Amino acid sequence: MDADLAIDVTGLNKHFGDKHAVRDLSLQVRRGEIFGFLGPNGSGKTTSIRILCGLLRPDSGRGTCLGYDILNEAASIKREVGYMTQRFSLWEDLTIRENLEFIARMYGMEDHRQAVASALDNLGLTGRQDQLAGTLSGGWKQRLSLAACMLHRPRLLLLDEPTAGVDPKARRDFWEEINELAAGGITVLVSTHYMDEAERCHRLAYLAYGRLLASGTSREVVDAQSLTGFEVSGPDLILYARSLRGLEGVDQVTAFGETLHVIGRDARALQATAERMAGGGVHRWTRIRPGLEDVFIGLMESAEDNYR
Amino acid sequence: MRLSWSRWYGIIVKEFIQLKRDRLTFGMIVGIPILQLILFGYAINTDPKHLPTAVLLGDSSLYGRTVLQGLKNSEYFRIDRVAASAADVEELIAHGEVQFAVTIPEDFGRKLARGDRPTLLIEADATDPSATGNAIAALSGVLRTSLSRDLQGTLGRLIPPADPVDVRIHRRYNPEAVTANNIVPGLLGTILTMTMILMTGLAMTRERERGTFENLLATPALPVEVMTGKIVPYIMIGLIQVTLLLAAALLIFGVPMLGSAALLYLSVFIFIAANLTLGITFSSIARNQLQAMQMTFFFFLPSILLSGFMFPFRGMPEWAQWVGTVLPLTHFLRLVRGIMLKGNTFPALWPDIWPIVLFTFAVIGIGLAVYRRTLD
Numbered sequence: 001m002d003a004d005l006a007i008d009v010t011g012l013n014k015h016f017g018d019k020h021a022v023r024d025l026s027l028q029v030r031r032g033e034i035f036g037f038l039g040p041n042g043s044g045k046t047t048s049i050r051i052l053c054g055l056l057r058p059d060s061g062r063g064t065c066l067g068y069d070i071l072n073e074a075a076s077i078k079r080e081v082g083y084m085t086q087r088f089s090l091w092e093d094l095t096i097r098e099n100l101e102f103i104a105r106m107y108g109m110e111d112h113r114q115a116v117a118s119a120l121d122n123l124g125l126t127g128r129q130d131q132l133a134g135t136l137s138g139g140w141k142q143r144l145s146l147a148a149c150m151l152h153r154p155r156l157l158l159l160d161e162p163t164a165g166v167d168p169k170a171r172r173d174f175w176e177e178i179n180e181l182a183a184g185g186i187t188v189l190v191s192t193h194y195m196d197e198a199e200r201c202h203r204l205a206y207l208a209y210g211r212l213l214a215s216g217t218s219r220e221v222v223d224a225q226s227l228t229g230f231e232v233s234g235p236d237l238i239l240y241a242r243s244l245r246g247l248e249g250v251d252q253v254t255a256f257g258e259t260l261h262v263i264g265r266d267a268r269a270l271q272a273t274a275e276r277m278a279g280g281g282v283h284r285w286t287r288i289r290p291g292l293e294d295v296f297i298g299l300m301e302s303a304e305d306n307y308r
Numbered sequence: 309m310r311l312s313w314s315r316w317y318g319i320i321v322k323e324f325i326q327l328k329r330d331r332l333t334f335g336m337i338v339g340i341p342i343l344q345l346i347l348f349g350y351a352i353n354t355d356p357k358h359l360p361t362a363v364l365l366g367d368s369s370l371y372g373r374t375v376l377q378g379l380k381n382s383e384y385f386r387i388d389r390v391a392a393s394a395a396d397v398e399e400l401i402a403h404g405e406v407q408f409a410v411t412i413p414e415d416f417g418r419k420l421a422r423g424d425r426p427t428l429l430i431e432a433d434a435t436d437p438s439a440t441g442n443a444i445a446a447l448s449g450v451l452r453t454s455l456s457r458d459l460q461g462t463l464g465r466l467i468p469p470a471d472p473v474d475v476r477i478h479r480r481y482n483p484e485a486v487t488a489n490n491i492v493p494g495l496l497g498t499i500l501t502m503t504m505i506l507m508t509g510l511a512m513t514r515e516r517e518r519g520t521f522e523n524l525l526a527t528p529a530l531p532v533e534v535m536t537g538k539i540v541p542y543i544m545i546g547l548i549q550v551t552l553l554l555a556a557a558l559l560i561f562g563v564p565m566l567g568s569a570a571l572l573y574l575s576v577f578i579f580i581a582a583n584l585t586l587g588i589t590f591s592s593i594a595r596n597q598l599q600a601m602q603m604t605f606f607f608f609l610p611s612i613l614l615s616g617f618m619f620p621f622r623g624m625p626e627w628a629q630w631v632g633t634v635l636p637l638t639h640f641l642r643l644v645r646g647i648m649l650k651g652n653t654f655p656a657l658w659p660d661i662w663p664i665v666l667f668t669f670a671v672i673g674i675g676l677a678v679y680r681r682t683l684d
């Protein structure tokens with residue numbers, strides 16, 4: 001076992017009836033790393049995270065989490081992991097303060113009063129501590145959950161879409177805090193659908209249909225796909241996009257605000273098409289480096305062809 | 309992993325707070341007793357037969373045996389104990405092992421032959437008047453017909469036109485055959501069964517349906533801490549309910565309280581614990597609140613039907629009595645009647661205490677075995 005790995009699992013499989021939700025998942029996450037977990041809806045992110053913290057038993061596979069066996073030492077894992085569920089799972093009929101106090105007691109924290117007080121302070125919720133958690137707005141619920149799962153100062157954070165529905169300022173604060181924690185040696189595994197967040201991760205993994213399709217730093221993931229990309233600007237982009245689809249070398253056309261991203265695997269064919277189209281028209285074609293999003297959309301579409 | 313008081317305390321505090329904010333449950337705690345008082349306030353009379361009877365045979369003459377035979381033939385009495393002394397009779401009745409005790413005095417045959425109308429003492433455990441009423445009503449007829457044959461054969465001339473025997477009936481424990489005396493302790497048991505199982509039955513399924521179970525499961529809390537921690541607040545609720553009902557029983561229905569209040573509360577405590585563990589176990593098995601509720605009713609029905617609450621226990625077929633013996637309510641009813649109406653003390657209560665305790669531990673074992681440690 002590698003002592004530098006906070007998470008080290010191989011060959012995880014999980015079925016729900018006929019559904020193969022996680023297939024042969026192998027994952028290595030280093031200590032102090034911010035690891036992003038990406039993938040379309042239903043790709044198995046939540047299921048994988050639940051297996052990691054002992055909430056689901058894998059059908060096969062093995063591995064360790066913080067050095068503890070995920071199959072036999074779930075109790076030890078739970079003590080040192082902070083898990084934030086995707087769906088709000090604190091008690092809506094308890095107040096903010098009561099929720100935090102309950103969590104603190106569950107982890108047997110000795111200084112729980114102080115921990116709760118400082119968590120409330122960090123959240124800026126001290127003034128509303130007696131409000132029922134169920135009456136918070138969606139974003140505030142997210143922030144409360146996050147505070148609750150970090151309360152006992154875990155060594156590993158498993159965050160399932162922690163920033164879904166959170167406003168930009170709070171999101172930035174959140175990432176600042178995550179970065180600080182990671183610098184302090186805490187490992188963070190975070191699932192997200194936001195590309196800007198994916199870019200902020202040290203490394204990331206992309207799942208589709210329960211399979212790990214790509215992993216590495218965001219640069220590695222992009223480079224590994226060796227895609228060619230063009231950015232197109234000009235009038236009537238919607239119509240123009242329609243005319244581009246199906247042309248030689250064009251694999252995907254995606255609208256990005258005022259521009260189109262045209263991406264292809266075959267660099268030469270796409271180059272030729274680009275020159276032809278740019279030559280005779282009012283549209284401007286610029287060569288770009290494809291981003292993560294372009295890569296993920298490509299991965300998703302090819303995964304659909306292969307595994308559906 | 310070791311048990312932690314801090315976690316256990318945390319769970320108890322949480323349950324108390326949630327209970328405090330749950331108006332519906334609070335309504336149930338008050339509403340169900342009232343509803344049941346109205347529903348079951350009326351007595352249900354039936355006609356049980358083959359009631360266990362002890363005899364103290366002071367006179368071994370022909371007449372004594374004829375009387376016994378006559379009692380047997382009536383089908384109301386089943387003579388299965390022969391008592392050696394009056395103290396023996398006392399004990400059999402106090403422990404509820406027999407419903408009746410027949411004492412045939414020494415000079416029974418002699419007096420009868422002389423035409424002196426000897427005394428025949430019949431003691432009846434009348435805590436449940438519906439069980440004994442018909443048997444007692446049938447008694448004098450039974451005696452007259454059976455004795456008349458003997459008396460005609462040998463001493464025909466002596467048959468008096470009226471009853472040959474002076475039958476003395478002692479209704480023990482509930483001399484006026486007041487139904488409320490039986491119904492009210494019974495209500496105590498059924499209300500506790502109903503509310504305790506239902507409330508804890510919903511406890512785990514509620515967590516699961518609201519999604520909070522995932523959070524609870526992600527913490528290091530142990531199954532036994534969660535299960536028992538969730539039970540504690542309801543024990544208090546149960547004790548409050550009991551106090552309310554007892555006050556009503558004593559003040560409104562005038563039910564006597566002959567035994568010790570401490571013993572009564574001990575019985576109540578054991579009984580509540582049995583029901584709560586059952587509820588929490590149902591709650592671990594059930595997938596949702598509806599299933600938990602169905603399980604509760606599935607258990608509640610035999611409890612009221614077969615425990616001796618609705619129908620006299622001895623009037624039930626044997627298989628039903630077997631089922632009834634497993635149910636905590638059966639024993640609880642005997643305990644409460646024993647304490648309130650008979651003033652029984654611990655030795656007499658023990659035979660009905662240990663079955664409830666055994667039941668509780670068996671159910672905790674099952675509950676821990678089926679407790680979901682994962683989300684699978």
Ligand SMILES: Nc1ncnc2c1ncn2[C@@H]1O[C@H](COP(=O)(O)OP(=O)(O)OP(=O)(O)O)[C@@H](O)[C@H]1O
Nearest residue numbers: 016019021039040041042043044045046047048086
């Ligand atoms: N308890 C369950 N029972 C049955 N099927 C399940 C269960 N949990 C998940 N699944 C299925 O497993 C697959 C993976 O689900 P999972 O929740 O892990 O996806 P996800 O990547 O987290 O998706 P999202 O981005 O929408 O949160 C889905 O097809 C889902 O329907």
Ligand SMILES: [Mg+2]
Nearest residue numbers: 045046086160
């Ligand atoms: Mg998910």
